[in-house]
Amino acid sequence: MDGSVTVISNPTVSVRVTSTVSSFEINRRFNRGLTIAEFKSKLELIVGTPAACMDLDLFSTSDKFLQKLDNNEALLGSYHVDDDCRIHVTDRSGAQSGEFTDLSKVEKFEISDDAYEKRADSIRSFKKNMKLGRFNEENRVKQEEALAKKEEEEKAAAEAIAAGNRCKVEVPGQPTKIGTVMFVGTVDFKPGHWVGVKYDEPLGKHDGSVNGKRYFECEPKYGAFVKPLSVTVGDFPEEDYGLDEM
Numbered sequence: 001m002d003g004s005v006t007v008i009s010n011p012t013v014s015v016r017v018t019s020t021v022s023s024f025e026i027n028r029r030f031n032r033g034l035t036i037a038e039f040k041s042k043l044e045l046i047v048g049t050p051a052a053c054m055d056l057d058l059f060s061t062s063d064k065f066l067q068k069l070d071n072n073e074a075l076l077g078s079y080h081v082d083d084d085c086r087i088h089v090t091d092r093s094g095a096q097s098g099e100f101t102d103l104s105k106v107e108k109f110e111i112s113d114d115a116y117e118k119r120a121d122s123i124r125s126f127k128k129n130m131k132l133g134r135f136n137e138e139n140r141v142k143q144e145e146a147l148a149k150k151e152e153e154e155k156a157a158a159e160a161i162a163a164g165n166r167c168k169v170e171v172p173g174q175p176t177k178i179g180t181v182m183f184v185g186t187v188d189f190k191p192g193h194w195v196g197v198k199y200d201e202p203l204g205k206h207d208g209s210v211n212g213k214r215y216f217e218c219e220p221k222y223g224a225f226v227k228p229l230s231v232t233v234g235d236f237p238e239e240d241y242g243l244d245e246m
Contacts, residue, residue, distance in 0.1 A: 013081050019047040019089035032077030036069050039076050043089055053093035059086040151192065157228035158184055158193040163216075165233040169197055169226050177203050178236045182216035187225065194225045200238050 014029045026046055030039060040051035056069035061084045069079055069087070081087075116122055128135045161167070165181040183196030189210050196208065196216050204224035208216040216223065 010083075013076070013085075014083045015081060016084065016086040017043065017046060017089065018086060019049060020091045021047060021049060021089075025086075030076060032075065032081070034076045035072065036074055036076060037072040039069075040072070043087075047089050047091075049089055049091040050093055053091060055090040055092060057088045057090070059088060061085055154193045154228050157231070158195065161195055161228060161231055161233055166236040167195075167197060168232045168234065168236055169199075169224075169230055170232070171226060171230050175203075177201070178238070179222075181231070181233065182208065182218065182223070183225075184228075187215065188213055190225075193228055195228050195231045196223065196225050197231070198222050199224065 011033065012029050012031050014027060017026045017028055018024075028046065030042065034042070036056070037051070040054050040056070043049070043054065043056075044051045058066045058069055058079060058081060060066055061082065063086055066080060066085075069076075116124065119125060127133055131137075134140055161181055161184050163181050163184060167179060167181050169177045169179065177197075177199050179197045179199035181195060182198050183194075185193065187194050187210070197204075198208070198216070198218040199222050202219070202221040204218075204222045206223045207220045208214055208218045208223040210225070215225075
């Protein structure tokens with residue numbers, strides 16, 4: 001034995017890849033025997049930047065700049081690339097500046113409503129011919145009649161409810177709740193008639209105010225607005241939860 005020491009390095013290296021076209025960091029393992037040109041071709045599949053438009057910068061494991069990988073003929077292993085180093089790809093194709101994603105630079109095709117109305121190959125023309133959506137007069141009339149009928153039912157139900165009534169609220173998909181009617185009428189945040197209820201338990205959404213406007217008073221999480229058809233008034237006494245018992 002001649003006493004010499006042979007250093008055997010791992011044939012592959014794991015690096016962190018970042019780029020100017022993405023905010024993501026990607027971990028990949030590469031063969032140190034790749035030339036920088038071959039390495040760029042593999043990076044193209046990862047970051048999407050054309051290999052010919054790449055500039056590569058090498059950073060240490062602590063993200064300190066070390067050097068540029070600017071010799072396409074050199075091997076990746078000839079640079080000081082260790083596991084967990086970072087290689088940053090600068091895209092010179094224009095993608096990082098939003099050149100290809102900024103739609104404000106794209107010339108838009110515009111057409112007047114009258115001209116569009118006359119076209120036979122438009123979506124509007126297709127819907128008319130197939131009597132779809134608002135172009136189906138029979139369905140449209142039925143929908144309007146159903147909506148008007150429901151609004152009348154909601155109004156009638158609201159007229160039978162008064163502030164101070166004890167009530168039961170049954171909304172599909174939710175548990176039955178007991179409370180006191182605090183408000184009946186129209187509101188600013190949604191159309192139609194609504195009933196404001198103060199629940200006996202903190203099962204509501206607010207304290208009687210919505211979007212800065214107060215409709216009634218109650219403790220936070222005890223108030224809610226529901227449609228009149230979901231409200232049944234009657235003798236619903238407050239449950240005794242044993243709060244007075246020792």
